[in-house]
Amino acid sequence: xxxxxxxILPLLLPxxxxxxxxxxxxTVAQKDKKFSQAKLEVKVGDVVNFKNEDPFSHNIxxxxxxxxxxxxxxxxxxxxxxxxxxxxxxxxECSVHPDMKLIVEVKK
Numbered sequence: 001x002x003x004x005x006x007x008i009l010p011l012l013l014p015x016x017x018x019x020x021x022x023x024x025x026x027t028v029a030q031k032d033k034k035f036s037q038a039k040l041e042v043k044v045g046d047v048v049n050f051k052n053e054d055p056f057s058h059n060i061x062x063x064x065x066x067x068x069x070x071x072x073x074x075x076x077x078x079x080x081x082x083x084x085x086x087x088x089x090x091x092x093e094c095s096v097h098p099d100m101k102l103i104v105e106v107k108k
Contacts, residue, residue, distance in 0.1 A: 027079075028102060029053045030060070030094070035102040042084055043107050051079040059095040066090050066106065 023045040029036040031053040042048065050060045052074055060080065061070040066088035071080040073096070084090065084106045094100035 023047060023083075025049060025081075027051055030058045030100070033094075033097045033100060035092075035100055038101070039103045039105070041105045041107060044085060044087055045083070046106075047081050047083045048104065049079045049081045052076050057096060058100075060092060061095055062090050062092045064088075064090040064092075067104075070095075 024042070025047050026040060026042060027036075027049045028040060029051045033054065040048065050058075050071065052058050053076065055076050057073045057075050059071065059073045062068055066086050067082065067084055067090045069082055071082070074080055084104065087106050087108045090104040090106060092102040092104060
């Protein structure tokens with residue numbers, strides 16, 4: 001005779017597979033007036049930490065329809081985070097250093 005929990009497993013399996021995957025954390029540094037990478041691919045729910053490694057402040061922002069944010073000015077050694085909650089392309093810049101650009105592709 002099978003254990004009762006074995007009989008329930010086929011009923012629960014579709015529910016377990018439908019659960020969202022665990023969100024991941026990514027770090028993108030700002031060093032030498034550049035982002036540590038030009039492109040980043042994340043999934044919906046993931047968080048990107050923007051760490052300032054320059055000896056001056058940065059102000060990271062996005063005006064993209066998918067994710068609009070402004071992290072404000074923050075100094076060396078500090079990090080600020082953004083969670084991405086919709087799929088699409090997010091263009092990120094620094095208001096202090098307009099040549100700094102990062103593209104985040106948010107996948108389902």
